[in-house]
Amino acid sequence: MKNTHITAILLLTMSLVSAHADPQDEATKAPLANEAYTPGLGDIMGPIQMRHAKLWFAGANKNWALAAYELDEIKEGFGDAARFQPDFKGRPVAKMVEGIIEPKLAVVEKAIVAKSQQQFTRAFNQLTKACNACHQSAGYGFISIQRPTQPPYSNQRFKVE
Ligand code: HEC
Incomplete structure (x- = not known):
């Protein structure tokens, strides 16, 4: 029983180590940092x-x-x-x-x-x-814009002093 546990742990450790060292895995991870963000x-x-x-x-x-x-x-x-x-x-x-x-x-x-x-x-x-x-x-007629009735923020002055 104990041996099976140890074997299982060993196998798990080995798979984790190999996953970490897998260059393919590194290659798929690396571009994430520089991946261009495209806004919707x-x-x-x-x-x-x-x-x-x-x-x-x-x-x-x-x-x-x-x-x-x-x-x-x-x-x-x-x-x-x-x-x-x-x-x-x-x-x-x-x-x-x-x-x-x-x-x-x-x-x-x-x-x-x-x-x-x-x-x-x-x-x-x-x-x-x-x-x-x-x-x-564009098929988005339900997004209907109108002239605003209130300033969007209260912490910005719109009037020139
Ligand atoms: C080129 C065509 C086009 C023009 C011009 C345009 N819109 Fe839009 N707008 C869209 C489309 C298409 C969507 C839906 C985008 C989506 O679902 O990702 C949208 C979505 C929106 C939304 C919804 C965003 C949300 O998350 O609720 C708002 C608000 C909006 N537009 C405001 C404006 C305002 C204000 C103007 C004018 C100053 C404007 N749009 C001009 C095409 C346009």
Whole structure:
């Protein structure tokens, strides 16, 4: 009985040691550390949603520097969407970004540069419509975006002092 135990332990130890030394195993483990992380489209959209809200409150408070910053971040987000998920479940995301949202981002940018609140409000509404147009054509019409009614965070000031 005792011997069987020892044999079992020995076998187990040997298999553990050999598993550890197996170069094939090391090869499959090693790339994990450098493996490139590809963000999912939903992971990219989350921050875009937050910045869409911040953009609104920046513009509503005539904080044009912040509005320009948030717009830039949104552009980067869509750039990532086009780069990492150019073809999301058969939807040509890169082309949709270019055709649906980029022209609207350009209109918002113009309004920010002009520091015109009236232009900004109109451009922001168009941008929001474009978010939904893309969701609809991608089969995600149930994700419906609107102009925010409250700042997304209470610990950030949107008004310029
Ligand atoms: C290129 C088309 C496209 C455009 C433009 C687009 N979206 Fe999306 N969005 C999607 C798709 C597709 C999904 C679903 C992604 C998934 O399931 O991984 C999504 C998902 C989302 C989600 C859900 C994320 C979650 O985890 O709940 C939000 C919020 C969102 N988008 C906000 C926005 C906002 C705000 C805009 C405009 C500023 C926008 N989207 C513009 C295609 C788009």
